[in-house]
Amino acid sequence: MITKHMIRTLMIETPTIPGNLGKVATAIGLMGGDIGEVETVKVGPNYTMRNMTVQVENEEQLQEVIQAIEALGEGIRLHTVSDEVLSAHEGGKIQMKSKMPIRTLAELGRVYTPGVADVCRLIENEPEKASIYTTISNSVAIVTDGTAILGLGNIGSVAGMPVMEGKAALFDQLAGISGIPILLDTSDPEEIIRTVKHISPGFSGILLEDIGSPHCFDIEDRLKEDLNIPVMHDDQHGTAVVTLAAAISACKSAGLDLKEAKVGQIGLGAAGVAICRMFMAYGVKAVCGTDKSEEAMDRLAQYGGQPLESIKELMDTCDIVISTTGVPGLIKKEYVRQGQVILALSNPKPEIEPEEALEAGAAYAADGRSVNNVLGFPGIFRGALNAKSKVIDHEMLVAAAEAIASCTKHGDLVPQPLDPKVHQAVAAAVERTARGK
Ligand SMILES: NC(=O)C1=CN([C@@H]2O[C@H](COP(=O)(O)OP(=O)(O)OC[C@H]3O[C@@H](n4cnc5c(N)ncnc54)[C@H](O)[C@@H]3O)[C@@H](O)[C@H]2O)C=CC1
Numbered sequence: 001m002i003t004k005h006m007i008r009t010l011m012i013e014t015p016t017i018p019g020n021l022g023k024v025a026t027a028i029g030l031m032g033g034d035i036g037e038v039e040t041v042k043v044g045p046n047y048t049m050r051n052m053t054v055q056v057e058n059e060e061q062l063q064e065v066i067q068a069i070e071a072l073g074e075g076i077r078l079h080t081v082s083d084e085v086l087s088a089h090e091g092g093k094i095q096m097k098s099k100m101p102i103r104t105l106a107e108l109g110r111v112y113t114p115g116v117a118d119v120c121r122l123i124e125n126e127p128e129k130a131s132i133y134t135t136i137s138n139s140v141a142i143v144t145d146g147t148a149i150l151g152l153g154n155i156g157s158v159a160g161m162p163v164m165e166g167k168a169a170l171f172d173q174l175a176g177i178s179g180i181p182i183l184l185d186t187s188d189p190e191e192i193i194r195t196v197k198h199i200s201p202g203f204s205g206i207l208l209e210d211i212g213s214p215h216c217f218d219i220e221d222r223l224k225e226d227l228n229i230p231v232m233h234d235d236q237h238g239t240a241v242v243t244l245a246a247a248i249s250a251c252k253s254a255g256l257d258l259k260e261a262k263v264g265q266i267g268l269g270a271a272g273v274a275i276c277r278m279f280m281a282y283g284v285k286a287v288c289g290t291d292k293s294e295e296a297m298d299r300l301a302q303y304g305g306q307p308l309e310s311i312k313e314l315m316d317t318c319d320i321v322i323s324t325t326g327v328p329g330l331i332k333k334e335y336v337r338q339g340q341v342i343l344a345l346s347n348p349k350p351e352i353e354p355e356e357a358l359e360a361g362a363a364y365a366a367d368g369r370s371v372n373n374v375l376g377f378p379g380i381f382r383g384a385l386n387a388k389s390k391v392i393d394h395e396m397l398v399a400a401a402e403a404i405a406s407c408t409k410h411g412d413l414v415p416q417p418l419d420p421k422v423h424q425a426v427a428a429a430v431e432r433t434a435r436g437k
C-alpha cells in the first residue's frame, strides 16, 4: 500500500436511511481513498450531514473519489471539498501573548511604566537577574535562512515560516518553551553568524533549522564557539538522536548488536553526515555512505566513514540503511535485501514508502513522519535550559537517544511523538547529563 499524502475533508449529505454511509464509504474505498475521521455535523429527520476526512495520493485520485460519490445519486450529495491543512494555517499557528492582565491603571503601572523601570535598573546592576525577571531563560530562537526547508530545497525563509511556526508550536506544547522564529534574508555564513550573535541576548538557546549544507556546518561550529548558550542544528543533531534511537530499538528487537552492524547512509548533507558521525561516536564500527556530491563524500571520509560510489552497492552490503536526500522514491524496491532495516527519513516524502520496503523483505522500515526530530529537540532544549547548560554536547545527545529508545515499545522503532512521557524522559536525561559535567 502506498502512503497517501493529500488530505481533504468532504462534506457529504445523505438521506437518513441505514446503509447510506456504507455506500459512500464503499465508493471512496473503491477509488483508493482512505477514510480517516468521520464527524456527524447534523442529523435531521430526512438528511444527515457528515464531514469525512479522506486521504488520497494526488489530485487525479481526488477527482475520481469526487465523481464516484456524485455518481451515487439517490439523494447523496457532496457539498464541499476543503483543505483542512491550509485552513489550519490561516492567520498562522502561533502568537505572542501577555501573561498578565492589564485592565486597570494600577496594573498598567506594574506591567509597564513606571514600574518596569525599576526592574530594568535591577537587571542593569545584576544582569543574571534577567533569568528571573524576563522570559529570556525560557526562550529559544528558531533560526532559518530557508535554504533546505524539509526536502523542498532552497525556497526561502518566508516560505519556510510554516515549518518554523510548527517547531515553535511543538516547543510550546511538548516542552513549555517559547520558540521564536527568526527568518533571515541572507544565506551568507558570515552574515548569519553576525546576525545570530547580535540577537542572542534575547534567548537562552539557538535552534538552527533547515539551513542547507555545507554552509550549515561552519555556521553551527562558529556559533557554538562564540556563544555562551546552547546552539543546535536540529537537522543535524536532532535527527541523528532520533535515528540512533530507532536503530537501537530495531537492533534490540532483531537481536543484533548495533555496534557490529554495517550502517549505510544515503545523502550526506546536514542530516546524513550528522547521523554518520553520531553512529561512529556511539561505537558503530562500519559506517558507509553515498551522495551525488563529491564534496559530501569527502566530508564523510574525513570523519572516518567509508564513501561508496552507488546506492545499489550500499543497499547490497548494509544491514541498516538510512536515507536523507529529499528525493522521493530514490530507493528502488528491488534494491531491498531480506531482513534489512530501512529508515527513509526525507520529508515530506520518503525515498521508499515503509510499506513497500516491508513488502520487499525489510525486517523494519520507517519514514520521516515517525522517525522525526520532533521526538528530540523539545526535550533536548528543555533539559539544557533546566540545567542552565551553555552547550548541547555529544553525551547529552546520546542520553536523549537512549531515553527515546527506553520509551519505545518492543517491536516499534520509536515512541509516539505526542506522548508527554517521552519528552519528559528526554529532558530529564539531558538535564542529568548536563549537570553531571
Ligand atoms: N525525519 C527527520 O526528522 C528529518 C528529515 N530530514 C530530511 O532529510 C532530507 C535532507 O535534509 P538535509 O540533510 O537538511 O538537506 P541537505 O540539503 O543538507 O542534504 C541533502 C543531501 O542529499 C544529497 N542528495 C540529493 N539527491 C541525491 C541523490 N539522488 N543521490 C544521492 N545523494 C543525493 C545532496 O547532495 C545533499 O548532500 C530532507 O528531505 C529533510 O526533510 C532532515 C532532518 C530531519
Ligand SMILES: CC(=O)C(=O)O
Pocket (backbone or CB within 6 Å): 149, 150, 151, 210, 234, 235, 346, 347, 368, 372, 373, 374
Ligand atoms: C523534520 C525536519 O526537521 C525536516 O524534515 O527538515
Ligand SMILES: [Mg+2]
Pocket (backbone or CB within 6 Å): 150, 209, 210, 234, 235
Ligand atoms: Mg528540518
